[in-house]
Amino acid sequence: MDASILEQLLEEVRAGRLEVAEALERLRHLPYEDLGFARVDHHRALRQGFPEVVFAAGKGTDQLKGILAALAARVHHILMTRLAPEQAEALVADFPEARYHPVSQVLTLSREEVPDRGRGAVVVISAGTTDIPVAEEAALTAQIMGNRVETLYDCGVAGLHRLLGHQHLFRQATVFVVVAGMEGALPSVVGGLVDRPVIAVPTSVGYGAAFGGLAALLAMLNSCANGIAVVNIDNGFGAGYLAALINRRDK
Amino acid sequence: MDASILEQLLEEVRAGRLEVAEALERLRHLPYEDLGFARVDHHRALRQGFPEVVFAAGKGTDQLKGILAALAARVHHILMTRLAPEQAEALVADFPEARYHPVSQVLTLSREEVPDRGRGAVVVISAGTTDIPVAEEAALTAQIMGNRVETLYDCGVAGLHRLLGHQHLFRQATVFVVVAGMEGALPSVVGGLVDRPVIAVPTSVGYGAAFGGLAALLAMLNSCANGIAVVNIDNGFGAGYLAALINRRDK
Amino acid sequence: MDASILEQLLEEVRAGRLEVAEALERLRHLPYEDLGFARVDHHRALRQGFPEVVFAAGKGTDQLKGILAALAARVHHILMTRLAPEQAEALVADFPEARYHPVSQVLTLSREEVPDRGRGAVVVISAGTTDIPVAEEAALTAQIMGNRVETLYDCGVAGLHRLLGHQHLFRQATVFVVVAGMEGALPSVVGGLVDRPVIAVPTSVGYGAAFGGLAALLAMLNSCANGIAVVNIDNGFGAGYLAALINRRDK
Amino acid sequence: MDASILEQLLEEVRAGRLEVAEALERLRHLPYEDLGFARVDHHRALRQGFPEVVFAAGKGTDQLKGILAALAARVHHILMTRLAPEQAEALVADFPEARYHPVSQVLTLSREEVPDRGRGAVVVISAGTTDIPVAEEAALTAQIMGNRVETLYDCGVAGLHRLLGHQHLFRQATVFVVVAGMEGALPSVVGGLVDRPVIAVPTSVGYGAAFGGLAALLAMLNSCANGIAVVNIDNGFGAGYLAALINRRDK
Amino acid sequence: MDASILEQLLEEVRAGRLEVAEALERLRHLPYEDLGFARVDHHRALRQGFPEVVFAAGKGTDQLKGILAALAARVHHILMTRLAPEQAEALVADFPEARYHPVSQVLTLSREEVPDRGRGAVVVISAGTTDIPVAEEAALTAQIMGNRVETLYDCGVAGLHRLLGHQHLFRQATVFVVVAGMEGALPSVVGGLVDRPVIAVPTSVGYGAAFGGLAALLAMLNSCANGIAVVNIDNGFGAGYLAALINRRDK
Amino acid sequence: MDASILEQLLEEVRAGRLEVAEALERLRHLPYEDLGFARVDHHRALRQGFPEVVFAAGKGTDQLKGILAALAARVHHILMTRLAPEQAEALVADFPEARYHPVSQVLTLSREEVPDRGRGAVVVISAGTTDIPVAEEAALTAQIMGNRVETLYDCGVAGLHRLLGHQHLFRQATVFVVVAGMEGALPSVVGGLVDRPVIAVPTSVGYGAAFGGLAALLAMLNSCANGIAVVNIDNGFGAGYLAALINRRDK
């Protein structure tokens, strides 16, 4: 929206060139966006410093290059998720300041250092090695949004000692992201040990009655521990984003 | 919204008592609704003449009486759906102009005759006798919204001759509402015979693998006939409402 | 059917060459179609001007060429949906008047201009960029069936301002087609703003608990807004077809 | 089993070389199969003349050649289902008397003419063109089991006239096989027109909420017509086999 | 339909009082049913001797009395399924010739002996004691339709010896109805022992992951034995009806 | 089976009164059970000492009394599951030696002490207090089958310390029964701590997305710990029975 439309209208009223009744009428017929959503954008303004996010899956390499070029000219931090290695190679060739993280298939591009905006650490815990890509997507998302991230991988409930052995990490956390496939029990265990928000991420790891992550999803939704909420299957980005919102220092 | 807030603001600008910059700032902080949603309501105005609709299920008799009293003072046509007979008795005792339709568990209250707003007839067809309550809910909804309604009940696909024997009705229809439980095949058959919109309503009639109407719902969504769309299971009201929108004479 | 069979029979009765009893018997054994379905076809006759529709998925290129050749000799407007680009290339090489729309994978072939048969506009709204192919299939279907179509893409509920900023389009609409994947919330929002029929199209866009469009489908079936019905997942064609039926000027 | 074991035992009893008590004991410890299942096989004997059936999916070409060679040396009729065209080519090269049916991906090999064992005809009806492969699998299965088969394809419920126009076929049928995907309504329609057993075959034809044939399956299980039973999705073979059992002339 | 309409029309043509063209026109506009469905009813005529069937669930006692009175005046055999004991008592009080079968909640009323119309016996086998009501519904349905019925209850797969010990019954069967809940394995076992059609009836017997009969239903649809088809969960009537159609002596 | 039939047949052969060929023929037509299933029962004999089990749900009080009377005359140990308290009262009044366990709704009746047949202890662990009835059903089943049972209740994964604090119990276990509803994570945790078989029992405890125990069931099937198998939802009896089989001292 261009404030000048409104300003001009008010100037005309002030100058007596426009009757109040006519001004009211015009206001009523201005495009909706021009009036009201300033305030929505006012909220959006709070988001400054947030990265631009691109979901790369299903987009062509040329399309992605175009998007990246457009964004790179305008914003400081870009996060591209679900980017195939072949495409990543082509993008990094054109944008040398971009960095590709093959495990999570994430590309990040920061034109300046990310400031620490958090109240504490975001601790990302994952169950099996095959859950790491999703966990890394969460970690990279939280990082580029200005958070200190600690990761603790390979802590399945069938080997609790690894988890219990790293409880010192727990004290630094403002929020936990807990990633697990198969039976999805890890968030319940973590939730029983800590008193901080736990964002549970089911993954599609598993086979048979895992039903593509459904088993883990249902388990997490039914957790007997308090302080847990769940995001979509394999949605590491969503968990990292939410963790960043929770950890953000008050403005 | 009260237009006078805006008017007053403009008057102050005009009188030179308010700077344009300050007026802009105030505009930006007015409650959202006061500015923009006039136009939304402008659309809502088109709905004049529509009945007020009350979903009675889960509400107490006293609550319903209160709602009915409040509405009856303000609007001309009221439609109350899913109203249990015992509650209906109590309401009709207090509002003698109300009429209860026990088959569909619908109560209607019209303080004036409903004008015919339709381009043609809404034809409501149902499969089995147990589907009639949902069909009647659709028919009564369309009627109170100003439509001529023709009904054709007990036309299951296992007895096509009844359906085929009433094709003369088909020529009067602007839109069809087709209600069926069990295998939900009737909308496909009707859709193959007519060239008008068909609103399919699955019902929860059936047992076993009917899964509470899921079988009929899936069948209707997968119809091989063209011109069909589906509403929720047992949602006779929704089908009647949509039929009324489709049949409405252009303004 | 060939009316001459019946005619001939009646002539023979008239000429006294055929007993009434025998004529009755013969009538009883004539192929069913020859007697009764004239009236069904009478309805079908109303569909004249409708395009012939071919669902290309799963058919070979040669088969499609044959179908296209046969239809092109007989009808004025052809709509071919779900046509792969490679096959489209081969078809367009043979039928230069055909036009392929790669985004929606639709091929259209019109041998004359499509007349405007509508009462107003069909407005097609979609949520995300990945929903556009389905939205375009709906738009092209409605267009070739004789409708003015307006499109409004990229209006997800997470960015309501785009939607609200184009409400002027809403006033021209006789019917809306609203296309969305993921949580499928857009039809509810549109349905709350307008008083026209809304055809909701869930798409298979999404991952994890989107379950191939099931999440969006269920959301749309349960919409709290009135005047909405739903077609199958990704069924842009079905929505466009139904929209055309709804928008058609009365005969 | 080799009857001679038993025979020998009895001979020894008869010759007085084996005590009755000892014989009883030995009988008790003979391999189970050797005693009891003669009668099961007695039933199996009734099946003589039935073809040997091979489910080719997932088997290698060499494995299939071996199976075919072994069977061809022993039985008169072989039916191989779900055989890919490439594999079929290799098999037909080695077994020139085999015949491959590419539409249904069925291979048949008969070393003598199949006698007509039926009481009447098996009538196979299918809804859309994409259902034909499954319908053909059913037809070929019934044929090689000794049945006269009539087929009636492309009779979707959205075009009832084709179905109704071929009712003369219905009078010849002892049993119907009705094949349909999408909404699976055809068996209900056929079941309403005939008084013979109807075997309904849902197919995986469709997309979106067809859920791989689930919609059609549920519809068929919930048919409001009587005399219908359902086989697995795409199980043309199973339907043809059952139809043959039903149609078989009494022994 | 009354054939006299057609007859009269032909007479008028013959008498020269009606032009052929006019007669054609009138034929075209006669109610559909009057022309074509004679042949459908011709098929229906084959059903003579079949009982009238009433699904009592959800109907009031007075309604059922009315239906019974109307039917009893017209047909020889009536079958009423899913009739609650209290209602049955009231009906039997009024119709002393009716007989109520409390286990299956079936009421039968025959005004003459049911002739044997079958080619052999219908053998009804059930797994557990809790499956007997459904099995009895099947048995009574087949009986009143003119079949000799043999029953074999309590033959779960966990106790095969009972089943195997009654194989002499198998030889008399033209068709089997096999009723089972829980894991639904019995039809596969029976199907492996016999060479006759097997109609499998899943029941809602079970708890937990039986999901109201879904487990048994899926098991039966996936049977590795040939010659099996499945009806809806708890649909004993449907199985008995189909068995009667299969067993019926050729006309 | 009566061995005398066989014996008599052999005697006749021996005496020369029966030809071997004729004897063979007769053997072939003896009821199946009479020959072969001795060996099956031979296996059954191994089960001596096992209790008779009655599933009381859905049976009338009189029926249960009859069953109990019949069994009490014949066997030493009876286990009746899912017995409502009112019915239990009536049964205990008649059978004073019976004992009703109201938490698990189990009735046990032992006419002699149950000997210890186990190699070690069966340890039954449950998650929440609402899981105790199922856990108790398992414990009582194992007990009456001759096992020492240790129970450890209220050990949800959200409070691991209780579980870890009782590890001394673990060393006595031959087999574990782990009972949990909601997210069903407990078997995974136990399975990670022990090297003994774990029988996981999902319960229907929970609400919403617990879907009647489905969430717990899927979680347990997908456990990342080894040595776990799962029984049906709420099937405490099944788990106790299997535990008893596993723990049984070798014969």
Next chain:
Amino acid sequence: MDASILEQLLEEVRAGRLEVAEALERLRHLPYEDLGFARVDHHRALRQGFPEVVFAAGKGTDQLKGILAALAARVHHILMTRLAPEQAEALVADFPEARYHPVSQVLTLSREEVPDRGRGAVVVISAGTTDIPVAEEAALTAQIMGNRVETLYDCGVAGLHRLLGHQHLFRQATVFVVVAGMEGALPSVVGGLVDRPVIAVPTSVGYGAAFGGLAALLAMLNSCANGIAVVNIDNGFGAGYLAALINRRDK
């Protein structure tokens, strides 16, 4: 655990009455809990001030009285959820300082004022009137955990203006709880307007294809807005608890 066991052991070591090797051995065999979980409790200590929570559903009135008495003697704040009105009456009679909230079926008992522990407000928004009980459960939970709570009810997506008209509330929020049944679209809309964490709570409000809250649950999991996570269906308590954790002032 009782520290004195350890203390005593150390004292004996110190006094030379216990060898180090022996002390090590004893330590190794002490109940697990006595050693290690101090630190877990250390975390638990952080939770001081948190209310004790009792899930009343399925518990008897006497049992609840006992629990309440025990807790009231020990803790300052008690929250009892899903408490039926009849039971509440009995409890309040005994504990006059308890307060029952009939809409949400929550009982709260605070022996001192709840301090404000939050960084800002928890804003609870709900869609329909039938969602209010769940929303209130969330609000009361957050309140008793020391949060300022603002509520905004009856803001369905079909009437966006109410929501948009209260955006001033949004600026005070640290975290949102958004409660909706049916299509569950509200969290997406809120999530698009704000840049704070949104906890989405699906409710079981709806019918037919709402499948007890599944439709809303799936929609929320697939939200196209960022910063959203989901709790179990109807789990207002869980959402309020998590919101309190998120809003808590840093320690």
Next chain:
Amino acid sequence: MDASILEQLLEEVRAGRLEVAEALERLRHLPYEDLGFARVDHHRALRQGFPEVVFAAGKGTDQLKGILAALAARVHHILMTRLAPEQAEALVADFPEARYHPVSQVLTLSREEVPDRGRGAVVVISAGTTDIPVAEEAALTAQIMGNRVETLYDCGVAGLHRLLGHQHLFRQATVFVVVAGMEGALPSVVGGLVDRPVIAVPTSVGYGAAFGGLAALLAMLNSCANGIAVVNIDNGFGAGYLAALINRRDK
């Protein structure tokens, strides 16, 4: 953990250099793992002799080589499951003592003979030929864990005689693993014949309503035979592992 930390602490206490109170405090802050989980590992020690298990699916060949090299240096027995043939070839080239089992896609590597640790035999039974890979995975797992394994393949319920003919095997079994796809009925049949634990393994063999093994899974969970528990679909390894735990000779 290093016991020396504790030892050192105790030594200091003993030497009087450390106050008891201070020692208690230090103990409280030692890393959790260092104290308590010795006992967990104590249990793990019981597992000595167990093979190391690697789930190869989704791992690269180089990664697998690395894992294999690391393990081979340390343990005596390695089991690698779900290993593709191409990868197996590369591994066997480097580790000649490894043996690849192509049917089950299992690689085993034993540096010494596996001792017999079992009380009896593990009997693995499978239904169809396509179930053999899963059955072999179970058999190889049990073997390398020190069990005598007997296999009985191709024993579908539709051909019971093969199963019944090998009952002599049953007497040697301590535990059964029963593998079946499609309707999953075999475990019920086996469970009815034996009095030993039965581990049921559903496979994804089948099509259509088999739903990837769901039908078999549900059937097995609902088995009417006692003594059965179920593992995940296609989880031959899990079944073999559990069978080994059950069969293990008491320590």
